[in-house]
Amino acid sequence: MQSFEEIIQFAIRHEEEEAAFYEQLASQSKSTDQKNALLAQAEEERSHKRHLEEILVTQRLPSNSKSPAAPVSMELQSYLQPRAKRDGSLEYGDALLLSVQHERGAEKFYRELATQVSNPGFKKTILFLADQEAKHAHQLEREMDDSIKEN
Numbered sequence: 001m002q003s004f005e006e007i008i009q010f011a012i013r014h015e016e017e018e019a020a021f022y023e024q025l026a027s028q029s030k031s032t033d034q035k036n037a038l039l040a041q042a043e044e045e046r047s048h049k050r051h052l053e054e055i056l057v058t059q060r061l062p063s064n065s066k067s068p069a070a071p072v073s074m075e076l077q078s079y080l081q082p083r084a085k086r087d088g089s090l091e092y093g094d095a096l097l098l099s100v101q102h103e104r105g106a107e108k109f110y111r112e113l114a115t116q117v118s119n120p121g122f123k124k125t126i127l128f129l130a131d132q133e134a135k136h137a138h139q140l141e142r143e144m145d146d147s148i149k150e151n
Contacts, residue, residue: 007122008056011129012049014106019045021102025095034092041099041140048132055125096144103137 019042026038110130117123 004059004122004125005056007125007129008052012052012056015045015049015052018102018106019043019049022099025098029092029095031092034095037092037143038095044136048136093144093147096140096147100137100140100144103133103140107133107137 022038022042022045026035026042029035029038107130110126110133114123114126114130117126
């Protein structure tokens, strides 16, 4: 990726793919509550997309964006694997786990990409995107914790 626009366009496509991923998980859910929660995650990804489109138009990061934070992770998900039921559907906890793994993978990708970019502005943009993925993963991890505590 050579330009600010290419970085943001790539991120927009990623958010579209993630929204589709959550919608597909929701379509496999047998529970209305779980389906609604996964559809809410899809909407969150669409919100990220709209945010990125705004960045693309204004050609700058939001003024309230902070310097990159250290990634926060329980690392629990690295030891677990989601399990599909015989009918191909996932339990809510497994869907959350898969979601966390997706978000952490995207965060790791952006952080690695940032090490390969020399332009300070591009690097800041990429690290901003990594932080957004980390925040979303952390949110999902909290949801996993809550789900485990409830059961």
